[in-house]
Amino acid sequence: MHATGTPRRDAAAYRLGSVARGKHVGNAARLASPLVSAVFGRYAARERAFDEMFEDAAAGGDVRAGYTSVYKRIGSLSPDEVRARADFLSRIYVEQGVTFDIGGEERPFPLDIVPRIVDSATWSSVELGLAQRVRALERFLDDIYGPGDCFTDGVIPRPVVTSSPHFCRVVAGLTPPGGVRIHVAGIDLVRDSEGQFRVLEDNVRIPSGVSYVMTNRRALTSALPEVFADHRIRPVRSYPQHLLAALRACAPSGVSDPTVVVMTPGVFNSAYFEHALLARMMGCRLVEGRDLVCQAGRVMVRTVMGLRPVHVIYRRVDDEFLDPVHFRGDSLLGCAGLVNAARAGNVTIANAVGNGVADDKLVYTYVPDLIRYYLAEEPVLPNVDTWRMADRAHREEVLDRLDEVVVKPVDGSGGKGIVIGPAATRAELDLVRAKIVEHPRGWIAQPVVQLSTVPTMIGGSMVARHVDLRPFAVNGGDGVWVLPGGLTRVALGEGKLIVNSSQGGGSKDTWVLADPATTSADVEPPPAPRPTPVDSLATVHPRARSIAVQHSEHAQVEQQQQQQQQQEQHADERSAAGRHTGVGLATAAGKAGAC
């Protein structure tokens, strides 16, 4: 698969200018020009990466099956036109306020013009793997806060779980309503150099970013309507309905019409727009901790008409700040008494308190074993190979070659604290070495995984950039539903592997193509025909038929224009933003062996 040592011949295809001038857009290799090859001279540095749009250079640089239409359509536009549309994308997010906060400053989330495409067969295995992972983690959390069978059966050492900073003794023995702890999971995936999807990390606390999935689709539909028309893309706009149904299904027993609220830390949170968007699209109240009050083990919300009961809280506040009675006493974001109300069975907290232990990166290394143990199945999605720094043999092996691996803190998020060996300075390596020696439980190491690349428009030209994928799974207790697609994050810097938005990452609209056998209800529907004046004239006034015939040609044109407009205005979601907990990672596969 790899063309080690040879310059990429399909490099020219990344430059739209060349694509537009070339006549045979189907064959990227023919479009190469010396100038462009010079621009991509350094491209060899990322040669081991799997490119999702183009087959490897050795195979002729052909466009992969799912991308042919996107390639032709975008290639047939003039470079100025593509730039104009890319500008439109950046402008529309500013106007709609689709932003995320960094240090109190609102910034629009960069959205790239080239979509990322996943074919239906690949997606069904991803879907299967995600659902499997969520089921296993549910069983695991149930077990560690309950009987602890996995410890007695020797699947995972008890100290690994109890030493996790997110293991929460307060909820031991608490079974949540409906038996669900992971109402929403965002599991980060990467594609390795072979194109295989691997799990990079689990997020079952408060994964964010789903709002971008919806706003990206809406924005890109406006920017590239003709490209959408060529594809059957599975829709993403039903996410809020699935989430609401799952939350309502997990309401405390005996409540026939539960009240669901979304709980946000407030407007200064980086994901505030996502919270507002979800609340608006689910038709729920968006509350802050100060809006809630707990009395006699029940949770109520302060309204202008007095206190009203709340049954399900979809909280986007960290455990630590959720309830000052049990966690940080100085928290102003939470509501005193929430955990007690949950224990009394009067309120559902989604996601459940204490889930963080499943996100711990040391626990992550045991997840394939947990899947085998709880479900008696083989994992569908493999992990990225990982060394446990808490293990003496692993630690000694890694400390010898820190400059070749990626070192991560086990409870880090947002790409913080990660040290990429080959890119780090001597001082950085020494610092992290000291930290590992001091607190081995806090660190893991992984080989540098070369993330897959997708063409991305930077400064008016197309270049390869690394991406990851965060799909979202919703669990209502009667099965796990996976949103088709998810958030594709792009590391905008050349050769960069950290995709988090807080570290300069952008995003792409992610298209999951519908299986050719699926019914039209499962795909983005084509625009519905509208009744025209001609129809009504013909039926209501038979004598006006001659006029109708005269105008029918005009009406047809008009009807098509209406259809076109409808298509352009198609998606119904708007705005929002997300903070990205979660760590995007890695580089240069094959340098390091498995643990």
Added chain:
Amino acid sequence: MLSRIAESLYWIGRYLERAEDTARLLDVQLHLAVEDPVVDELAAGRLLLGVMGVEPTGPVTDASIMQLLCHDPQSPSSIVAAITGARESARRSRETVSTDMWEGINTTWYAVQQGELARVRPATAFRWVRERCAIITATADGTMSHDQGWSFLVLGRSVERIDMTARLVAAAAASSSPTSWSTALRACGAHHAFVRSHHDQDSHREAAEFLLLDRPFPRSIVHTLDTAIEALESLEPPERRAATENEATRLLGRARAELEYRMSGDILMDLPERMSDLQATCGLANVAISHRFFEGAVAAEWHGGAL
């Protein structure tokens, strides 16, 4: 409706009205300075700042007035501060404010952040502010449910409008300029309506009566008091036998009665004092509304520390 959200909507109403009225006022003021050869610009400027409750720190010039009332984000009476306030309030209630209305407010705020007001001629800037406010208000009217949230929006707008009109009337009454009443009419956007209904009776008394008591004109004080009281009534439980429990309704109702059922006599008498009483009433009503509807938004604090 959450108390916190109700408060945000109330303040969106107030801030938008403040931005619009300030733009009207400045437009007329700056026009006047050029148009009228006898007007004492310095005195007029001082009067304007006084009406708006701003203490000038340096010499009063057109530039300093523009800075204090239009461009300075730190000055609480400036248009920029009002638009920023409206946008912050809308951001805090995004799941309640309709998407269209949010985009209207957000694009306005964004343009202001980008320096739109400073880039164009002042007259164009003021017209732009008036138009943006009109667009947002109309979008809200057309896309928000006319429920409790809407009532809070209307209530905020009305309270602000009463306050601003009272300030304008007080300024007109205090001014020695012969054109002061026509200036006040223009600043309220009322000149055309006044001329149409009063034809040639262009006296001070008629103008004052129009701004205070004209029922059909939407910016007259009586009309606005009516709107505010109506909004308050719609927020009360529907069935009630005795008089209102709500202090704000009582305050505004009493103010309306004072205006409408005043013994016949010279309407111009004591006008500055009466207008400053009306402003005080607006302040009290604001406190009463906060107390009645928004106090729930005050955070409960936990003093126990983690158990």
